[in-house]
Amino acid sequence: DTAVSQTPKYLVTQMGNDKSIKCEQNLGHDTMYWYKQDSKKFLKIMFSYNNKELIINETVPNRFSPKSPDKAHLNLHINSLELGDSAVYFCASSQAKGSYNSPLHFGNGTRLTVT
């Protein structure tokens, strides 16, 4: 059973398009995240939701909009895609906010290529 699953696995699109990435976790976790990993492997947090409430919103262009319909799902919608948005986007979840021994469980990533 996949704990954190995200779709699609690969996404190739043209500049200016709008696309969505979906994420679901079946771990019963309260908190979900979106991370971006660039070509140099830097992994940076973008957003975090706890029980459908946005609790972390890092300096991310407002073309990126997360949506959490329930605590098991966190989707990422990206408007007007730019070349610099090309990266691997990881969804993650954890048991509770503020708990150091509640590790992040990552999905396998969505590789976005903008041409």
Added chain:
Amino acid sequence: QKEVEQDPGPLSVPEGAIVSLNCTYSNSAFQYFMWYRQYSRKGPELLMYTYSSGNKEDGRFTAQVDKSSKYISLFIRDSQPSDSATYLCAMSAGGAQKLVFGQGTRLTINP
């Protein structure tokens, strides 16, 4: 200066060698330290975590934290080809919420 510095490698060692991976950091508020392992085309998975200074051992893996030097290490004993992956250090001042990751070190263990 980045908050967390990690040599990206690549690092290539023969099977059975002891591997030492390191990170330095600048934020003295960090007190939770983790190591994640990431295989190619996969998401990172938690390998080790420690709180504050000290050592922690789990099988062939040992994590060390030296807060006075702002330096953390991961040692892998009797390295195996299956250990070939990218290893990312991560740390936070409190909780899993705002983890700051290092760049990751790409490690290859040669049979």
